[in-house]
Amino acid sequence: MRFNHLTILLLFLLLLSCTSQEKLTGVEAEPFYTIDESLDKDEEIEAKLASWREIYGEEMDRRVVEALGNFHFGKPESSLGNLTADMLRYRASHEMERFVHLALINRDGFGIEFREGPITLDHLYQFMPYDNTLVVLEMPGSKIAKLADEIASRGGVPVSGLRMMINNGRATGILVNSEHLDPERTYYLATSSYVAGGGGGFDSLLEHNTRHDFDLLIRDLFIDHLRRYREVAPEVDLRIREM
Numbered sequence: 001m002r003f004n005h006l007t008i009l010l011l012f013l014l015l016l017s018c019t020s021q022e023k024l025t026g027v028e029a030e031p032f033y034t035i036d037e038s039l040d041k042d043e044e045i046e047a048k049l050a051s052w053r054e055i056y057g058e059e060m061d062r063r064v065v066e067a068l069g070n071f072h073f074g075k076p077e078s079s080l081g082n083l084t085a086d087m088l089r090y091r092a093s094h095e096m097e098r099f100v101h102l103a104l105i106n107r108d109g110f111g112i113e114f115r116e117g118p119i120t121l122d123h124l125y126q127f128m129p130y131d132n133t134l135v136v137l138e139m140p141g142s143k144i145a146k147l148a149d150e151i152a153s154r155g156g157v158p159v160s161g162l163r164m165m166i167n168n169g170r171a172t173g174i175l176v177n178s179e180h181l182d183p184e185r186t187y188y189l190a191t192s193s194y195v196a197g198g199g200g201g202f203d204s205l206l207e208h209n210t211r212h213d214f215d216l217l218i219r220d221l222f223i224d225h226l227r228r229y230r231e232v233a234p235e236v237d238l239r240i241r242e243m
Helices: 006-016 043-060 077-094 120-126 142-155 205-206 218-226
Strands: 064-066 102-103 119-121 133-140 162-167 171-177 187-191 210-217 240-242
Touching: 043 142, 064 120, 064 218, 077 102, 077 133, 077 210, 077 218, 102 142, 119 120, 120 205, 120 218, 133 142, 133 205, 133 218, 142 162, 142 171, 142 187, 142 205, 210 218
Parallel strands: 102 187, 162 240
Antiparallel strands: 064 119, 133 187, 133 210, 162 171
């Protein structure tokens, strides 16, 4: 996972707050300086931090969209998983300039959930703290069937364009955009660079035919998508069901 500039800034601040220094050997050493209230403030550093706080604070507090209910992750499907996966598939279709059949995203790559009320830019950076980019994979239907079983074994993950039932940890009744899965057909699947590279353990994704990488942060795509609406409502539509 790639880290964004805000994470780097936080790491910088964390280093400034360290109260001791260890040798590269890992052996504890006496601190050669201590940062506490007795240390005079560096006016130049304070000025820079103040300007950063002002700029980022004002920008991060901007409302992007209004949530008409609580959005959360859950299994076998959930309101926040559906919203994220649907956005990913629709934006992938736009970038590919062709229909993208499916999308899959890994829950582990996200931070907070959304409460009813305004969703700010700060919320969205906390929601997607990593700089993962958009990837579209071309996959045969036989591998989509394998992917569906991997999804079923996890009790469900955020997906779009896929409908299925989970029966004893296996996928049954698999539909792609309301059509029966064709093992010989090539399907386009949108995901993140992290998941496409093996993050999340979906081995079937590593057996793709062709990979299309876009230098587009999924977080930026999600923010742009939400800005098209004044408000969003949490929804589930039984795209994954347990028998």
